[in-house]
Structures are given as structure tokens and as C-alpha cells.
Amino acid sequence: xGSQGVSACVWLLCAVLVADGKNVLLIIGDDxxxxxxxxxxxxxxxxxxxxxxxxxxxxxxxxxxxxxxxPSRGAILTGLPQHQNGIYGLHQDVHHFNSFDDVRSLPxxxxxxxxxxxxxGKKHVGPETVYPFDFAYTEENSSVLQVGRNITRIKLLVRKxxxxxxxxxxxxxxxxxxxxxxxxSQPQYGPFCEKFGNGEPGMGxxxxxxPQYYTPEQVQVPYFIPDTPSARADLAAQYTTIGRMDxxxxxxxxxxxxxxxxxxxxxxxxSDNGIPFPNGRTNLYWSGRAEPLLISSPGQPRCRxxxxxxxxxxxxxxxxxxxxxSIPYPDYKVFGKSVTLTGKSLLPxxxxxxxxxxxxxxxxxxxxxxxxxxxxxxxMQYLLIHNLNFKMPxxxxxDFYVSPTFQDLLNRTISGRPTNWFKxxxxxxxxxxxxxxxxxxxxxxxxxIAGDPGYHDLFLTMQEMLxxxxxxxxxxxxxxxxxxxxxxxxxPCRPLHNEL
Ligand SMILES: *[C@@H]1O[C@H](CO)[C@@H](O)[C@H](O)[C@H]1NC(C)=O
Ligand SMILES: *[C@@H]1O[C@H](CO)[C@@H](O)[C@H](O)[C@H]1NC(C)=O
Ligand SMILES: *[C@@H]1O[C@H](CO)[C@@H](O)[C@H](O)[C@H]1NC(C)=O
Ligand SMILES: *[C@@H]1O[C@H](CO)[C@@H](O)[C@H](O)[C@H]1NC(C)=O
Ligand SMILES: *[C@@H]1O[C@H](CO)[C@@H](O)[C@H](O)[C@H]1NC(C)=O
Numbered sequence: 001x002g003s004q005g006v007s008a009c010v011w012l013l014c015a016v017l018v019a020d021g022k023n024v025l026l027i028i029g030d031d032x033x034x035x036x037x038x039x040x041x042x043x044x045x046x047x048x049x050x051x052x053x054x055x056x057x058x059x060x061x062x063x064x065x066x067x068x069x070x071p072s073r074g075a076i077l078t079g080l081p082q083h084q085n086g087i088y089g090l091h092q093d094v095h096h097f098n099s100f101d102d103v104r105s106l107p108x109x110x111x112x113x114x115x116x117x118x119x120x121g122k123k124h125v126g127p128e129t130v131y132p133f134d135f136a137y138t139e140e141n142s143s144v145l146q147v148g149r150n151i152t153r154i155k156l157l158v159r160k161x162x163x164x165x166x167x168x169x170x171x172x173x174x175x176x177x178x179x180x181x182x183x184x185s186q187p188q189y190g191p192f193c194e195k196f197g198n199g200e201p202g203m204g205x206x207x208x209x210x211p212q213y214y215t216p217e218q219v220q221v222p223y224f225i226p227d228t229p230s231a232r233a234d235l236a237a238q239y240t241t242i243g244r245m246d247x248x249x250x251x252x253x254x255x256x257x258x259x260x261x262x263x264x265x266x267x268x269x270x271s272d273n274g275i276p277f278p279n280g281r282t283n284l285y286w287s288g289r290a291e292p293l294l295i296s297s298p299g300q301p302r303c304r305x306x307x308x309x310x311x312x313x314x315x316x317x318x319x320x321x322x323x324x325x326s327i328p329y330p331d332y333k334v335f336g337k338s339v340t341l342t343g344k345s346l347l348p349x350x351x352x353x354x355x356x357x358x359x360x361x362x363x364x365x366x367x368x369x370x371x372x373x374x375x376x377x378x379x380m381q382y383l384l385i386h387n388l389n390f391k392m393p394x395x396x397x398x399d400f401y402v403s404p405t406f407q408d409l410l411n412r413t414i415s416g417r418p419t420n421w422f423k424x425x426x427x428x429x430x431x432x433x434x435x436x437x438x439x440x441x442x443x444x445x446x447x448x449i450a451g452d453p454g455y456h457d458l459f460l461t462m463q464e465m466l467x468x469x470x471x472x473x474x475x476x477x478x479x480x481x482x483x484x485x486x487x488x489x490x491x492p493c494r495p496l497h498n499e500l
Contacts, residue, residue, distance in 0.1 A: 023265040024171045024321050025256060027249060028076065030069070030122060030148070030180040031281055032271035034222075034292055035235075035242050043220045044239045045212060048250030052269060054305045055296045057350055062293035062312040063359045063378065064273050067282050068366040070124045072272040072314065073175075074099050077106045077131060079318030079341040081362040084334075084473045089365030091124050092139075097365070098126045102334045105130050106318045107171070113327045116168045118161045121148040121175035133173075135161050145186070148177025149196055151248035152208045158252050162259035171321065174252055179241035181276050184399035191404060194240040208251055212243040223444050224279035224287040226421035230408035231277070238275070266324050267296040270314060276400050278409060278421065278428065284361045284376040284385050285445050295320075300350040310354040311378075315343035323347050337474045360469045361385075364477070370395035373477055377466045381440040384450075384462040386433070388481045393429040422446065433481075433500070436462070 036046040038053040064072050066082050074080075074087035078099065082088055086100035099105070107117045111132060118135035122144060125131050137147045137157050146153045154174065161172055182193040189196040189203065197206030216232035219239060225231050249269070256265060274280035274288035281288060293312055296303050322329060323345035332339055348354055361376035372395050373388040400406055412419045419425075422444055436450040436459055449455045470478045479485040479493035482500040486492055 022324060023169050023261055024324060025252070025265050025267045026171070026173045026317070026321070027252065027267070027269045028073070028173070028175045029242075029245055029269075029271040029292075030175070030177050031273060031276050032176075032179055032242065032245065032292065033275040033280070034290070035179075035239060035275075036246075036292065038294070039292060041220055043218050044214070044242065046242065046246040048246045048253070049269070049294070052249065052253060052267065052296060053294055055303055056267070056269075056294035056305070057296075057300070057302045058305065058307045059293035059295070059312045059349075060307050060309055061359075062270065062291045062314070063289040063361070064271075064291050064314045065289075065359070065361050066363045067273040067280075067284060067288035067361075068363060069272050070095075070097060071363070071365075073123075073125050076270075076272070076314050076317045077125060078103055079106070079315055079329075079343050080339065081315065081342075081360070081473055081475075082364060083362050083475045083477060084339070087125060089370070090367055091126050095365075095368045099130045100334050101127065101130065102332070103130050103339075104330060104332060106321060107131055107133050107173075109322065109327060109330070110171050110325065113325065114168055115325060116164070116166050116170040117173075118170065119173045119175065120154055120157045120161070121173075122177045123175065135164075138175075144177050145193070145196060148175065149193060149244065150206050151244060151251055152206050154248055155208060155251040155255060158255040159259075162255055162261070169325070176245045176248060178245035178248070179238055181399045181403060183402050183404075190237055191234055192237040192241040194237045194244075197244075206244070209244050209247055211240055214239045222277075222287070223422060224285075225277045225405065226409055226412075226419050228405075228408055228412070228420050231405040234277075234403060234405045263298040265298070266321075267294075268317065268320075269294040270317070272314075276403065277405055279423065281400070282363075282366045282370070282372075282395075282397060284363060284374050286383070286439065286443075289359075289361060289376075289378075295346060295350065297347070297350050302350050302352070308349055308353060310349050311356040311359050312346055312349070313343055313359040315341070315360075316346050317343075319343045320346040334474075340472070342469060342472055358465070360466070362470075362473075362475065366395070366397050370397060373480070375466055375470060375475070375477070377462055377469065379462060379465065381438055382458060382462060383435075383437045383439060383445065384459070384466060385435040386463075386466065387431045387435065388433075388477060390431050390433040390481075394431060434459070434463075 070091040071082035078085045089097040117133045119133040123138035183191040198211045199205045214236040219235040221227045270293045279287045358379045363374045376385045434450040437445040483493040
């Protein structure tokens with residue numbers, strides 16, 4: 001399970017600190033990014049995240065393995081990349097992706113080990129038998145606006161969960177639907193549902209929410225977003241919705257404190273994927289993979305607002321939580337292949353800086369029509385992306401398509417006006433098969449050095465690292481796009497002679 005690296009000292013410390021029972025509160029934002037003063041964005045106020053950060057280790061290099069909602073949540077809750085757990089794309093409606101029936105998820109393993117499990121908010125994974133929770137208020141039986149964005153409702157549900165007479169340790173997963181876009185699904189509330197519950201006519205009221213408003217001039221425009229009035233207004237709306245999540249996090253942490261669980265609960269905050277802007281969500285570039293990650297463990301020395309450079313993956317969440325509860329990962333097989341976790345427990349980072357410098361990525365779909373398989377490895381400052389079906393144009397999702405930012409980008413491109421963007425739509429749609437970037441010299445990842453003779457050895461080394469991880473995680477795409485996997489033959493990748 002990757003806990004071999006945990007020193008005896010860490011185990012002892014945990015045993016002393018949490019002898020009274022140890023619980024976990026996992027908070028996940030929906031498409032949340034670095035729009036927070038915790039990550040030095042001074043244009044937005046997130047006082048509750050800042051409070052949490054003061055008693056957390058702040059990870060500067062945390063990454064999702066997949067930049068899409070359901071696959072990322074599946075990877076968080078199983079420790080297995082999407083190609084190994086089977087949830088290749090979105091779970092809802094016609095997309096209909098699910099994990100394989102035999103996968104043993106975190107809630108399943110915790111429940112079998114006598115831990116009470118709860119989920120409030122957006123679940124977005126299936127099937128139910130793989131992801132069972134004892135207490136569940138999700139889109140499956142409630143309105144996702146209520147359980148995912150109405151922070152008063154969320155507060156009351158957290159209270160209900162914590163008031164239980166059940167004495168078992170708990171795992172509570174609070175999955176905000178904020179700050180996801182809603183211009184595609186609930187346009188009446190604005191592009192980020194930033195008006196939902198703000199007390200204006202027809203918007204209803206969320207009693208615990210004091211909306212924070214931002215002007216387009218106030219926002220910070222990240223390097224990967226066009227600096228245009230449309231994109232700035234879009235970001236200002238996103239900031240307001242982030243403010244609602246931030247106040248919601250404050251309420252959830254207050255409930256934890258009132259219930260007397262301040263000193264016996266590991267609190268983790270992160271997000272599922274990059275922000276829903278160009279080059280963000282659905283991409284394996286930095287802007288699609290990098291995530292905020294705060295881990296607060298009562299009494300741990302580095303949980304006092306220290307910043308860690310150690311690389312963390314959201315594939316590490318399952319091993320971390322199993323480690324916290326001292327539960328070993330079981331030996332089992334899916335489709336005859338042994339399943340092992342390639343992630344690691346992050347608890348040692350709460351003790352001392354760790355030499356972690358590598359994370360992997362694997363994406364196949366977002367929406368059902370958005371097949372664009374990619375695999376990636378980031379090692380130190382180097383990022384390698386393998387675009388398996390690179391001859392197809394990169395696909396665009398429905399809610400991002402109608403966003404003011406993307407509509408404006410399309411309009412400007414069609415009419416030949418300046419886009420104020422760091423890429424062209426042409427270069428965004430049509431990618432090279434292999435992309436290699438040196439982020440220390442090229443932080444926005446625009447200069448592909450895969451063909452540069454000076455980086456040839458590094459290119460080969462990173463291809464080999466990626467291939468090794470794909471074999472370890474039983475990736476069905478291991479031989480694509482120029483070969484077919486024939487497991488009974490040796491070598492198992494058989495050439496297609498398809499001119500690639
Ligand atoms: C914020 O900026 C300070 C000062 O430059 C730096 O020390 C710190 O690491 C930054 N924090 C994060 C999370 O990047
Ligand atoms: C949702 O399901 C949970 C059980 O998982 C149940 O306790 C709760 O009452 C249900 N809520 C609604 C609104 O049906
Ligand atoms: C939010 O939830 C509270 C408590 O259930 C309710 O009183 C309020 O009307 C809800 N607000 C909206 C906008 O639905
Ligand atoms: C938690 O620990 C802090 C600092 O040690 C202490 O002040 C506080 O009273 C403790 N809270 C509970 C609920 O035990
Ligand atoms: C883009 O152009 C269309 C057609 O001219 C127009 O209706 C729309 O408002 C424009 N959108 C943006 C964001 O500029």
C-alpha cells in the first residue's frame with residue numbers, strides 16, 4: 001500500500017496523538033483551483049481556507065492523475081487510475097461510466113474495517129456496490145444544488161452525521177458542487193451558479209452565505225486564460241462561487257469543532273481537476289492537473305501553514321487514509337490481474353519533507369464523445385505527455401463550450417481579432433503525439449522539446465518510466481497507438497504497421 005516508507009516514529013506519533021479514535025474529513029471542491037489567498041492569489045478572499053491552511057501542510061506540487069470529474073473521483077476513492085478501475089469518463093446520463101464490479105474502494109474497505117462512512121454532496125461515481133456509504137445525501141437522492149451548493153443545508157447534514165450515537169471512527173466525505181460551472185445546466189443562476197441563494201428575486205436565499213462580489217478588473221488572470229473582458233467577468237463569477245464554498249468549509253469545520261472532533265480528525269482539502277477554462281479541465285498540462293492540497297493532522301509539527309514541495313498525487317489519497325486508519329490494502333485481482341496501489345501514504349510529509357518528484361497521469365474520456373486518450377509523467381520539472389490519438393482534434397465539453405470565455409475565444413478567432421491567449425485554437429486542437437516540456441525554462445509548456453536532440457536521453461528515460469507504470473497498473477492502452485496488446489504472445493505488443 002505504499003506505507004512501507006512510514007517510519008516507526010510516525011506510527012508511534014499517530015498512536016499517541018489519536019489514541020481516542022481517529023477520523024477523517026475529506027473535502028473536495030468541484031473544478032476548484034488556486035483561486036485562494038492560501039496559494040498567494042491576493043485578488044480573492046478565502047478566509048476559511050486560510051484558517052484551515054494555518055493548521056495544515058500546504059502542498060505546492062499536488063496533481064490529479066486525470067482531469068475529469070468522475071474519473072478523478074474514482075481515482076481518489078480507489079487509489080487506482082481510470083484505466084485500472086474502469087471509470088473512463090463521466091458517470092451521469094448517457095456517459096454512463098462505472099468502475100469495474102470487483103474494485104475495492106476506500107469506502108468499502110473502511111466499512112469492512114468497522115469505520116462509519118458518510119458522503120454529502122456530489123458523488124458522481126458508481127456502481128453503488130463499489131462505492132457504498134452508510135450515510136449518503138448526494139445527487140442520487142437529493143438535489144445537487146441543495147447538497148452540493150447550499151452551504152446551510154450542507155452544514156445541517158454534517159451536523160446530522162456527527163450527532164450520531166454510533167461510536168465507531170468515521171470517514172466523512174464532503175464533496176462540494178461549488179465552484180463548478182452551471183451555464184449549461186442551470187443558466188438562470190449565472191455561469192458559475194454564483195447567484196444561487198444570493199437573496200435576489202427568484203434566486204432564493206442561503207441563510208449562512210454572505211456573497212462576496214468581484215469586478216472584472218479585480219481578478220487575476222492566469223497565464224493559460226485569455227485576458228479579455230469576457231474571461232475576466234467569467235473569473236469574477238467563479239470567485240463569488242469559490243467564496244460560497246469557502247464559507248461552506250468554515251461551517252463544516254465549525255461543526256467538526258462543536259462535535260469535539262478538532263483533535264482527532266485528519267482533514268484533507270483538494271479538488272478533482274483543473275479549472276473549467278481553456279487549457280484547464282480535460283487537459284494533462286499543468287493547468288489541468290495541478291490541484292490545491294491541504295492536509296491538517298492534529299498536533300503534527302509541519303501542519304502549521306508550512307509549504308511542501310514534495311510531489312503528491314490524488315492517487316495518494318486512498319493510501320494516506322488507509323495508513324491513517326492502519327488498514328492494509330487487500331490482495332485481490334480484477335480480471336485475473338493483481339491490483340496494487342502505485343500511490344503512497346502522504347503522512348510522512350507531515351513529519352518531514354519527502355524526496356517525492358514523480359506523478360503519473362492517465363485520461364481516456366470526459367463526456368462519452370470526448371475520447372482523447374493521453375498518458376503522462378511529470379518528473380521534477382519535466383512533463384511528458386503521450387497523446388495516443390493525436391491525429392484527432394482535441395475535444396471540447398458541453399458546459400465549457402457555452403462559457404463566456406470560450407464563446408469569446410471562438411468569436412475572436414473567427415473574426416481575426418486578437419485573442420489575448422497564449423495559444424491558437426489550431427495549436428490547441430491539434431497536438432503532437434509526444435509533448436515534452438522543461439517547466440523550469442518554459443513554465444507555460446509551449447515549447448515542445450520531444451524532438452530536441454539535447455533532451456533525447458531524458459525523453460527515452462521518461463517514456464520508459466511511463467511504460468513501466470502503465471504495465472504496473474494493467475493499462476489496456478499499453479501498446480497503442482501503433483500496436484495491439486496480445487497478452488499470450490511474447491512480446492505482448494504486436495506491431496500494426498499503421499505508419500505511426
Ligand atoms: C506564497 O508566497 C510566499 C512568499 O513568496 C512563499 O514563501 C510561499 O511558498 C508561497 N505559497 C505557496 C503556497 O505557493
Ligand atoms: C438518501 O439516502 C440516505 C441513505 O443513504 C437516506 O438516509 C436519506 O434519507 C436519503 N435522502 C433522501 C432525500 O431521500
Ligand atoms: C438552503 O437550505 C436551507 C436549509 O435547508 C433552506 O432554508 C434554504 O431555503 C435553502 N436555500 C436555497 C436557495 O435553496
Ligand atoms: C484541542 O487541542 C487544543 C490544543 O492542544 C486545545 O486547546 C483544545 O482544548 C483541544 N480541543 C479538544 C476538543 O480537546
Ligand atoms: C459571439 O458571437 C455571437 C454571434 O455573433 C454572439 O451572439 C455572442 O454574443 C458572442 N459571444 C461573446 C462571448 O462574445
